[in-house]
Amino acid sequence: MAASPVCFRPHVGLRFSRSASVSNSSRAQFGDRACYGHLVFAPCKGRESSSRNRNSSSVRAIAEPVIRKPAPPTIEESEAAVVAGNPPPAPPVPTKPKAPEGTPVITPLTLTSRPRRNRRSPALRAAFQETLITPANFILPLFVHEGEQNTPIGAMPGCYRLGWRHGLIDEVYKARDVGVNSVVLFPKVPDALKTSSGDEAFNPDGLVPRCIRLLKDKFPDLVIYTDVALDPYSSDGHDGIVREDGVIMNDETVHQLCKQAVAQARAGADVVSPSDMMDGRVGAIRRALDSEGYTDVSIMAYTAKYASAFYGPFREALDSNPRFGDKNTYQMNPANYREALIETRADEAEGADIIMVKPAMPYLDVIRLLRDNSSLPVSAYQVSGEYSMIKAAAAAGMLDEKKAMLESLLSIRRAGADVILTYFAIPAAQALSAERF
Ligand code: PBG
Numbered sequence: 001m002a003a004s005p006v007c008f009r010p011h012v013g014l015r016f017s018r019s020a021s022v023s024n025s026s027r028a029q030f031g032d033r034a035c036y037g038h039l040v041f042a043p044c045k046g047r048e049s050s051s052r053n054r055n056s057s058s059v060r061a062i063a064e065p066v067i068r069k070p071a072p073p074t075i076e077e078s079e080a081a082v083v084a085g086n087p088p089p090a091p092p093v094p095t096k097p098k099a100p101e102g103t104p105v106i107t108p109l110t111l112t113s114r115p116r117r118n119r120r121s122p123a124l125r126a127a128f129q130e131t132l133i134t135p136a137n138f139i140l141p142l143f144v145h146e147g148e149q150n151t152p153i154g155a156m157p158g159c160y161r162l163g164w165r166h167g168l169i170d171e172v173y174k175a176r177d178v179g180v181n182s183v184v185l186f187p188k189v190p191d192a193l194k195t196s197s198g199d200e201a202f203n204p205d206g207l208v209p210r211c212i213r214l215l216k217d218k219f220p221d222l223v224i225y226t227d228v229a230l231d232p233y234s235s236d237g238h239d240g241i242v243r244e245d246g247v248i249m250n251d252e253t254v255h256q257l258c259k260q261a262v263a264q265a266r267a268g269a270d271v272v273s274p275s276d277m278m279d280g281r282v283g284a285i286r287r288a289l290d291s292e293g294y295t296d297v298s299i300m301a302y303t304a305k306y307a308s309a310f311y312g313p314f315r316e317a318l319d320s321n322p323r324f325g326d327k328n329t330y331q332m333n334p335a336n337y338r339e340a341l342i343e344t345r346a347d348e349a350e351g352a353d354i355i356m357v358k359p360a361m362p363y364l365d366v367i368r369l370l371r372d373n374s375s376l377p378v379s380a381y382q383v384s385g386e387y388s389m390i391k392a393a394a395a396a397g398m399l400d401e402k403k404a405m406l407e408s409l410l411s412i413r414r415a416g417a418d419v420i421l422t423y424f425a426i427p428a429a430q431a432l433s434a435e436r437f
Helices: 024-029 045-052 057-062 075-083 115-119 122-127 167-177 207-218 250-267 281-291 309-318 338-350 361-373 384-395 401-415 425-434
Strands: 014-016 041-043 138-145 160-163 182-187 223-228 271-274 298-305 354-358 378-382 419-422
Touching: 115 122, 138 167, 138 207, 138 425, 160 167, 167 207, 167 425, 182 207, 182 309, 207 223, 207 250, 223 250, 250 271, 250 281, 271 281, 281 298, 281 338, 298 338, 298 361, 309 384, 338 354, 338 361, 354 361, 361 378, 361 401, 378 401, 384 401, 401 419, 401 425
Parallel strands: 138 160, 138 182, 138 419, 182 223, 223 271, 271 298, 298 354, 354 378, 378 419
Antiparallel strands: 014 041
16 A cells, blocks of 8 residues: 555544645545555544444545655765765855945955954844843832821932822832842831831831731732831931930941841741841841841842942932931942952851842942852842933933843843842843843
8 A cells, every 4th residue: 555656544533733735625535644655643632533433424524535746865875976976956055145346355354353243133133142130130119108108209210209098009010020020129218207216117007017017918928028217207318326426336336237127027927137238237137137046038139338328319318318417337339349358258157048239330440349259148139310311311311221120130140149139129020021131
């Protein structure tokens, strides 16, 4: 039968996996390797009915003789043709593209290496891309207030003080929808609750603990980071308690920060993040958490936090500007590099789980320094001023917002950051799902 040009045997229980050139009727007939050897067949459940109907009139109708296509050449025949100097036709050798008129005619440089070769097509560039970024690398900072409505933050287009009950939930829902499952909370506290010792920071029913409880209730697997510092709760707008002579009191502040961190952990926070830059606070917070049974709560230390002008829009968002002076006695001098190592060693020794550099883009060298000198995960905070600069330049038509956003985040990753706190988390995650960057 295999030698016959015609096959009468109806197909039963088999399906062509390569059938483009075969008509429906021949498909029904030649479902047999013996009939049409170069086709590959796969078992097909859907065809079982045709076996039951083998003798029905419809099967008889299509079981008429059909002319078989000529068999393709065997491998031996193909090889013989090539050996005989008759290769089968293929597209012509491509012509050399012409250079524009006026291009100088030169002798090519003798180069042993031409790095551009690995950049010459999108596929090659994608293959050799060293740094990748995904929504899992983002932590979204969220501003919350006691109001029911979201109110826009003038200096941060696209950011809002979110109503804690609804707006916050909606925003987290949007973030998770694009793969961002980590948030960090910043409260706008009513002035009437601010004091010089910042005790509202550890009120168990304060805004932040309430938000944590609500979020955990709605999204149990959400990773919630909190900010540990007194500034949103301080009538002086400083991260610590201010003495009469203007000195920020270190150890007394640390005492308050421990109570704040424990209150946040009790509400369900996953990671507490001291951003105050007091000495010894990481170790003290670790001991406080452990002694209250929160051994599983992590600490993300703001390790190298610089006294930066780029926090301006954030302070407007929270109305947390220092009422006097600046933060130069606790935040780091932007001129300093080695000092970041001193902070790194201290935070590591005190039990930090994640170390942070802040701001991010003006301090890429410091991110690289921490990456190369610690085995801990490194986070970087693309702060409010970095965000607003890109938004403002884009609004003025000076930058392509999406490209600048993605490039800034990629650069921060390339410098060595594992995770990035960024107000761009949602639009960046959206853009990343639309294209590979
Ligand atoms: C407060 C705090 C600040 C930021 C995060 N936590 C402001 C500051 O230190 O004055 C800044 C974040 C930003 O600018 O986006 N401890």
